[in-house]
Amino acid sequence: MDEKQLRFLVALQDIDNMLQESDTEKELGFKTEGPDKLLAIRKEVAEKIDMQMRRIYERLHEKYRRAVVPVKDDICLGCFVKLPTSLTGRGKENIVIFRCENCGRILYWLD
Numbered sequence: 001m002d003e004k005q006l007r008f009l010v011a012l013q014d015i016d017n018m019l020q021e022s023d024t025e026k027e028l029g030f031k032t033e034g035p036d037k038l039l040a041i042r043k044e045v046a047e048k049i050d051m052q053m054r055r056i057y058e059r060l061h062e063k064y065r066r067a068v069v070p071v072k073d074d075i076c077l078g079c080f081v082k083l084p085t086s087l088t089g090r091g092k093e094n095i096v097i098f099r100c101e102n103c104g105r106i107l108y109w110l111d
């Protein structure tokens with residue numbers, strides 16, 4: 001996956017998780033800075049990401065808190081299933097979106 005796209009995707013995920021947390025804090029009665037600023041940043045980040053990738057991400061994020069996860073030692077760190085070598089081999093080519101065959105999360109390689 002394109003390095004830059006990946007960074008934006010991970011940032012988008014962080015923002016979404018922050019937004020979710022700020023909802024929870026509100027429920028608990030904590031005073032937070034309002035999500036307006038975060039939403040503005042989110043929009044900016046989202047625009048940098050390829051449409052197709054964003055759609056996949058949005059769908060995954062409804063299901064998982066972490067939709068974009070790293071692979072370490074051929075293991076998907078989302079569901080902890082060992083990936084088939086056919087996938088791990090291709091993963092390093094950096095071209096398309098790779099998804100875990102077990103959980104469907106978007107994968108990136110740590111090394």
Ligand SMILES: [Zn+2]
Pocket residue numbers: 076077078079080081100101102103104105
């Ligand atoms: Zn997985």
